[in-house]
Amino acid sequence: MAFVAALLIVLVMGDFASTFFYHVPQHLWFTLHLRTHHDRKRSYWDHAVLSTNFEVLLDGFLGAVPYLVVAALVWRISWPGALLGLALGQLHVWWRHTTELGWRTPDWARALARPLQIVLPEDHDGHHRNPDIEFGDIFRFYDAPARALLAKLAPTSRRTRNAAARRAKQRVPAQA
Ligand SMILES: [Zn+2]
Ligand SMILES: [Zn+2]
Secondary structure, three states, rough: HHHHHHHHHHHHHHHHHHHHHHHHHHHHHHHHHHOOOOOOOOOHHHHHHOOOHHHHHHHHHHHHHHHHHHHHOOOOHHHHHHHHHHHHHEEEEEEOOOOOHEEEEEEEEHHHHHHEEOOOOHHHHHHHHHOOOOOOOHHHHHHHHHHHHHHHHHHHHHHHHHHHHHHHHHOOOOOO
């Protein structure tokens, strides 16, 4: 019981913390994750899974810190559960980036994952194609609240600031 609890807490709370304290802030205010995870010029299998580029590794590490923190917190409940949670989380990172390799989720896995709201590689591929959708790395139930938070904080985002700066530049006639 303690084993299963620790395992689930690492995955569910880890994804929660990683989504809301790392992934969403990165999309709003920073560039590291967008330059690495959402670089359309590079294969995301390469940069999410195989790359040894420092920035790519840093993005992966920072995204994993929330899981590590949660694992440390539940360590006393069951350390094997916490460890297996981390291992499954890492397996899911690899698995959710396999779409690009031409893998298709078999129907039985889809039937199993859907009711549990587990992110399929096909879902995560959607996030790579359109960075405004499919939040939640492991669980899809974080997508709606993540998008709501993004929408609420949009006025403070880099995107909005940059657009405002561009508009301001256009309004001021260039001085010859
Ligand atoms: Zn990804
Ligand atoms: Zn992203």
